Amino acid sequence: MGEVSREIQPMTPCIFCNIVNGSAPSSKVYEDEICLAFMDIQPVNPGHILVVPKVHFRDLADLPAQIGAHIFQIAQRIALCMPNTDVKNEGIDFFLAHGEAAGQEVFHVHLHVIPRYKSDGFGFTFGLNYKNLPERHELDAIAVQIKQQLEK
Numbered sequence: 001m002g003e004v005s006r007e008i009q010p011m012t013p014c015i016f017c018n019i020v021n022g023s024a025p026s027s028k029v030y031e032d033e034i035c036l037a038f039m040d041i042q043p044v045n046p047g048h049i050l051v052v053p054k055v056h057f058r059d060l061a062d063l064p065a066q067i068g069a070h071i072f073q074i075a076q077r078i079a080l081c082m083p084n085t086d087v088k089n090e091g092i093d094f095f096l097a098h099g100e101a102a103g104q105e106v107f108h109v110h111l112h113v114i115p116r117y118k119s120d121g122f123g124f125t126f127g128l129n130y131k132n133l134p135e136r137h138e139l140d141a142i143a144v145q146i147k148q149q150l151e152k
């Protein structure tokens with residue numbers, strides 16, 4: 001189990017670890033040996049769910065790929081259940097923040113499953129440059145760098 005040995009326990013108790021071990025309350029949606037899904041305490045919209053690995057992984061850098069794949073699979077199942085519930089949803093967003101600059105506030109990997117509907121008021125805000133499409137050579141330059149890294 002080399003992958004799991006990457007787990008590093010945080011110095012202070014992690015709220016999601018406490019939810020997993022039952023010492024903090026949660027409204028559970030799904031549980032198996034690898035992950036837990038529960039209602040977000042401050043939902044963007046009603047039905048907002050978090051899917052977390054049971055083992056503490058700080059962010060994507062620590063998360064074993066097969067656990068990430070499992071979390072995605074469970075989130076997909078949850079998303080596809082949503083139309084059969086009373087939750088208002090015309091669509092679903094998945095969101096995972098990796099790092100503080102990306103909006104990560106709880107440093108225990110979690111995948112948000114967010115029911116969406118038109119006029120719900122939620123959305124990304126775009127920077128001033130968003131409307132200026134980059135030149136092809138600029139896209140290519142970044143693509144080459146990432147491709148090189150993936151090939152390592």
Ligand code: 5GP
Nearest residue numbers: 015026039040041042043097103104105106
């Ligand atoms: P992040 O910004 O790290 O991607 O998202 C953290 C999420 O965790 C937020 O949506 C926040 O509402 C949720 N959250 C923080 N503390 C708790 C908690 O104690 N219980 C539950 N259920 N959700 C929490």
Ligand code: ZN
Nearest residue numbers: 014017056108
């Ligand atoms: Zn944790």
